[in-house]
Amino acid sequence: MSRHWGERLAQVIRFRRQTLRSVAQAVGCSIQAVHKWRRGGDIDHQKLQRLSEHLQVHWLWLKYGMVGVPHDEIVEADVSLKMPDLVRVLLSDDHGDVDAAIDSLGIGIIEFDLVTGSGYWSPTLRQMLGVDDESAFSRDVFRRSIHPADLAGVEEALRQAIISKNTVRQTFRLSDHYAVEFILRIRPIVKGDRVIKLFGTCWRRADLYSRNSTAG
DSSP: OOSHHHHHHHHHHHHHTTOOOHHHHTTTSSSHHHHHHTTTTOHHHHHHHHHHHHSOOOHHHHGGGGGGGGGHHHEEEEEEEOOHHHHHHHSSSOHHHHHHHHHHHHHEEEEEEETTSSSOOHHHHHHHTTTTTTTTOHHHHHHHOOOOOHHHHHHHHHHHHHHHSSOOEEEEEEEEEEEEEEEEEEEEEETTEEEEEEEEEEEEEEEHHHHHHOOO
């Protein structure tokens, strides 16, 4: 198992018979940047996508391996597509199927860069939070989308992920749609002895009104 994403990158570069120079030219960066990535260094999402397209692998697998969309989330989301199907599309030539598969699961992806303050959210998460396509990633926008009664719990979960360096889970509701509950799973990305990023997956848990009415 790879210790960091740079080891997967190095393997793919060898498999595709690429050089550091050819990769750098395709991505539009320096050879030193590619060398840094092979050691597990940080990369912004735009360059990650260009790198993945050039090497013909999916960015989610390249950066996070198969833990990008864990099996327990797929089971809890109560959907028909199971992990073997996701593995198949990850390893296939048509990597657009991966995005379609993740979208069909209703799983949103978010990434907080704790060093630069930048981040990324997937189209599915934007739709969940009601964020338009033109809005750049913003932690403030993410916080405002959470119901005030649940915000402290989400912030504490993020803090615990950083302190413990372990994956945490937290439920929350949206500020303008409090009848629907979501699950947020946060995995810290550690470099050296500190957490540099938080990688999150989010999916709809249940319609609380429907659940309560059924229970009654």
